[in-house]
Amino acid sequence: MTKTLEKYFTTAKSSPLLLKEDEVLEIIKHSNTTKHKRKLRYIYFLLPAVATVFVLTIKLCLTNQSSDIPNVSDVSTTPNKSYHPTHERPLSIATSDEINLLSFDKQGRNDSLLPDISIPAGVNTPWVPSFSHYSAWVPNSEEIIPEDNDASNDYMNDNGELMLSHQTLINLGIITDGNHLNYRVITGNDLSIGKRKSTDANGSIPAFKLKVNNSIGRVTYNGTIPTIDSTFFQSFFALAISDSSVTANKVSNELLFTEISFSKGFELDYFNQLKSMLIPVKVILTPKDNNSQTERRILTFYFKYEPSFISALPNHLSTALSKRYGNVLPTSFFSEIRNKYTPFGITIKSFDSLTVANLKQLYITANSEILEQLHINKQSNSIRLVFWNYYQKHPDTKPKLKRNKLKSKGESFYYNYNIPFVLFGLNADKKVAKSPIAVSNFNLTDINFIRNINDSIGPFMHQPSYPYFKSLTPNLYPLFVDSNHVFWYEKNKETNYILGGAVGNKK
Amino acid sequence: MSIYKPLHERLCRFVQTLVWNEEDAKDISSEVVLIAYEQFHKLRDEKAMLAYLFAIASNLIRQRQRKEKFKGLFNFQQAVNRPTSSSGEDAIMRYELNQALNKLPSKQREAIVWYEISGLTIDEIANIHQLSISGVKTNIHRARKQLQLLLEQQSINSKQKKGV
Known part of the structure; x- marks a missing residue:
């Protein structure tokens, strides 16, 4: 060890003691006090930290509580906050079929809907509405005793089909002025039943007798339908017509679509979509030259359950319909569905x-x-x-x-x-x-x-x-x-x- | 107290050699005494008192040194307590020794202080450090060489400053 280093050590050893023995004794004597002082020192340093944490915790709790309970300022600044339209959406009428319609391509086509359709003769139409799930409204027998040409004789049968008076049929556009049956115009073809020619020998269109009867079979109207009436299109008209030819042992149905006859075969899909929203109006026709009840023609006009249709009906019938079918549907509802079926995405009006x-x-x-x-x-x-x-x-x-x-x-x-x-x-x-x-x-x-x-x-x-x-x-x-x-x-x-x-x- | 009394001076020399600040050194010494007194009942063998005291002291010093690191590069307290020419040559030497010792590894630092200043034997140091005797000797030897280098360097630096 060098002298220099030894000198340093000697100096260190010779330095006076900082803590004397007396002081050590004092420390030992007051060890309890010192211990308390030390604890107090810890508390002194810890107290602010503990207090801060405590205050923050209380503040956090108060904040959470206030966020749960909306106050006045929340309501006033965000008035729509409490309203959730998705939660309070009215009942939707759309069906799963309608949802499928959304898969149209750019041209408005839906290949799944494209037709391989045909309407075989003698087979009941599959799309005829079924109203069996509705609670039947059966009119009193006193109310339904009809009288010819009396609008009050309009009624609805147990199947929910309307049996209408002459005047109401005129209102609906089924019959135009006089005894003209618009059905003749709609088809554009002769009203042939089976092989029977509907044209006479001169080539003119034969006259049909229009009979509107009620559920008990009483004829409320018995008139002649002479010619085609070209003023077919009304502000509204029947969406479809089921043409049932009734003979002694045979019933044949034929569907005639009026509104979308040029929609490339989407008619059945369209009607399947709408079938629960159409009101059937039955009109029974009997050929003029044949008074037999066994050979007659039953036309069922299907009207959209829309305001214009209801307005053409007498009050008691519109009330009965609302009881049975619920509130009338807006016109736009039908047009929206129809637009999905029209080709090219273009709304095509009736092409009769x-x-x-x-x-x-x-x-x-x-x-x-x-x-x-x-x-x-x-x-x-x-x-x-x-x-x-x-x-x-x-x-x-x-x-x-x-x-x-x-x-x-x-x-x-x-x-x-x-x-x-x-x-x-x-x-x-x-x-x-x-x-x-x-x-x-x-x-x-x-x-x-x-x-x-x-x-x-x-x-x-x-x-x-x-x-x-x-x-x-x-x-x-x-x-x-x-x-x-x-x-x-x-x-x-x-x-x-x-x-x-x-x-x-x-x- | 009778057990502590012969150890008092050795303990205080150890603490005040490594801790330059007088107040800190006094606090640490007091703390060691207090802790030893409070935990005395746990001591199984009275012969282990020396190792017990010095172990507590070295732990407290290390704690303090760790705290000193967080005070940054410039230690204001240390600068204030730095001895000047009016403090006397002994104070300057003690300060230089303190600075040189603090640059050594803790085992070497403690070993050389205990051996040279506190007067502990090699065996006692080996007992505290849980090392072999040769290991303690090695630490002391290395510490001594390193300390000499550091002190020479410091003296050169101080001479250069005086020359400037």
């Missing part, structure tokens, strides 16, 4: 068979020559146009579509050069045949040809039904019409040319 008849009579007939130019081999009068869904179901047969670009007025759009066009025949049961009778592709020249046809139907514009077409323009163009078919094409920017069509009754 009168229009078809007018087209047939006045303008274009799709003769064999036109069909040949369109590369359509018309093998039968009963052809049915099947659209794009054919290729979706049979992707192997799907042709490659050429895309071409056109520029028009500075706006370019694409169109398919080849447009698949499939025709299916209807068999004797009016069912769509499994295999197409013709598959054709339109080309550009064909489309120009169609345009030429379109240009040639100028006189059509002067007809009353033209507004219905006009509402569809400029995208929808009538193509050609024959006695049973109406075809059109739509110019769509996305999918370009889409063909559509409707098939009338088999002649």
